[in-house]
Amino acid sequence: MKQRYPLHTFVNRILLRRLILVAVAISLLIGGTTWVQMRNHARDRAVLVALDRLAVIRAQFWVLRDKGVARDKAVADVVNAIGEMDFDHSGGKFIYGAFYDGVGDFFVFRDTNFDQNKTAELLVGLDRSLRPELGRDISSLIKVDGLAAVKVVVPIAGVDRKLAAWFSGIYLLSPESADQMVNEPLTAVGLVILVVLAISALYYPVVLRMARKLAGFSADLLEANLEMMEALGCAIAKRDGDTDAHNYRVTIYSVRLAEKVGLSVKSMQGLIKGAFLHDIGKIGIRDEVLLKPGKLTEDEYEIMKTHVNHGLDIVGQARWLKDALAIVGSHHEKFGGDGYPSQMPGDMIPKAARIFAIADVFDALSSERPYKEAMPLERVVEILEEGRGQHFDPDLLTLFLEIAPDLRARLAEFDDSDLREEMHRINERYFASGLETVLA
Numbered sequence: 001m002k003q004r005y006p007l008h009t010f011v012n013r014i015l016l017r018r019l020i021l022v023a024v025a026i027s028l029l030i031g032g033t034t035w036v037q038m039r040n041h042a043r044d045r046a047v048l049v050a051l052d053r054l055a056v057i058r059a060q061f062w063v064l065r066d067k068g069v070a071r072d073k074a075v076a077d078v079v080n081a082i083g084e085m086d087f088d089h090s091g092g093k094f095i096y097g098a099f100y101d102g103v104g105d106f107f108v109f110r111d112t113n114f115d116q117n118k119t120a121e122l123l124v125g126l127d128r129s130l131r132p133e134l135g136r137d138i139s140s141l142i143k144v145d146g147l148a149a150v151k152v153v154v155p156i157a158g159v160d161r162k163l164a165a166w167f168s169g170i171y172l173l174s175p176e177s178a179d180q181m182v183n184e185p186l187t188a189v190g191l192v193i194l195v196v197l198a199i200s201a202l203y204y205p206v207v208l209r210m211a212r213k214l215a216g217f218s219a220d221l222l223e224a225n226l227e228m229m230e231a232l233g234c235a236i237a238k239r240d241g242d243t244d245a246h247n248y249r250v251t252i253y254s255v256r257l258a259e260k261v262g263l264s265v266k267s268m269q270g271l272i273k274g275a276f277l278h279d280i281g282k283i284g285i286r287d288e289v290l291l292k293p294g295k296l297t298e299d300e301y302e303i304m305k306t307h308v309n310h311g312l313d314i315v316g317q318a319r320w321l322k323d324a325l326a327i328v329g330s331h332h333e334k335f336g337g338d339g340y341p342s343q344m345p346g347d348m349i350p351k352a353a354r355i356f357a358i359a360d361v362f363d364a365l366s367s368e369r370p371y372k373e374a375m376p377l378e379r380v381v382e383i384l385e386e387g388r389g390q391h392f393d394p395d396l397l398t399l400f401l402e403i404a405p406d407l408r409a410r411l412a413e414f415d416d417s418d419l420r421e422e423m424h425r426i427n428e429r430y431f432a433s434g435l436e437t438v439l440a
């Protein structure tokens with residue numbers, strides 16, 4: 001049998017889409033994590049430098065305090081001497097700072113060489129309520145007038161080495177340091193994305209090859225199942241002394257009505273299998289009943305009705321055919337509730353079976369048989385209308401009658417081979433999509 005499904009295109013499309021999605025997801029995940037970590041690392045580094053500067057200031061402060069210099073004067077002396085200290089300012093500089101205790105600020109300094117010291121003062125002013133315990137410095141990366149800076153709040157011990165005051169200040173990062181903080185994480189994220197994409201590209205041919213094989217196996221299995229379905233339909237047609245054209249036509253009618261109704265692809269698969277195999281249970285009806293030329297007696301009719309349960313038994317054996325059970329088991333139910341075998345009414349009958357019931361009767365009446373002529377369309381419609389709401393779902397019947405005349409005229413020109421081709425086109429449309437589950 002020729003290859004019906006454009007597998008390579010399908011696999012390429014699905015696989016490429018999913019690989020790109022996964023690569024982007026991994027890039028975002030790892031890149032995002034890396035970005036956060038690098039930023040945190042850069043911030044910690046900046047904070048450490050700021051705290052290091054402060055430690056030097058604090059040490060100088062204690063030297064003065066140990067010499068008996070008063071607290072406020074010691075702080076003022078140290079801060080005023082900062083300019084003379086041999087600091088490396090390549091990383092940044094404190095541009096504003098305030099020393100405060102439980103009463104208020106006792107010393108404030110600002111570096112007027114930086115315009116940002118005014119904004120820094122405002123930002124620090126908001127922090128008087130922050131009073132961390134000894135050893136618990138608070139620091140965060142902030143923007144001051146658009147420039148990167150570190151804000152610190154540091155506890156300061158008194159003469160008795162107990163908590164006595166706090167320092168809150170803004171350490172403005174140098175342009176080089178700020179650039180580094182942005183560029184390093186960006187470079188790292190870029191590298192991560194490149195590596196993920198490169199690995200995906202390397203894996204693509206390997207995964208593609210495997211996926212193609214897998215999809216190929218799945219397609220073969222699907223072909224085998226569809227062929228088996230056709231073989232079963234053919235078997236019952238032979239047993240019934242009929243051609244299997246009815247199975248093809250009734251399936252095509254059902255599918256066209258189902259398309260008008262908007263049935264899902266999944267439901268459509270069950271409808272196709274069920275419509276094609278609806279009378280499979282007739283295999284279990286003995287010849288004198290199944291092949292009796294005349295009218296069946298009441299007992300014989302009861303036997304004939306058991307073909308529904310036989311059908312359920314047969315179709316129920318195959319997992320692939322489970323979704324055909326709705327039609328096989330309910331194709332003789334009637335909308336009014338007086339069908340068989342369950343006498344279920346209206347909406348309780350599966351929609352696929354209600355669709356099929358209309359298609360089945362329409363085709364039976366429209367077709368020529370050895371013992372009867374094909375009935376004219378007008379008469380067929382009349383009979384269907386008589387069954388509206390009693391045998392047939394009225395809404396579905398209305399939809400069907402909109403498409404039935406054209407469809408009947410088209411199918412009338414089809415021979416067995418045309419019917420098979422049409423059925424294959426339908427299968428290709430509704431079963432090919434099932435292949436997506438291979439890569440799902």
Ligand SMILES: [Fe+2]
Binds near residue numbers: 278279307332
């Ligand atoms: Fe039947």
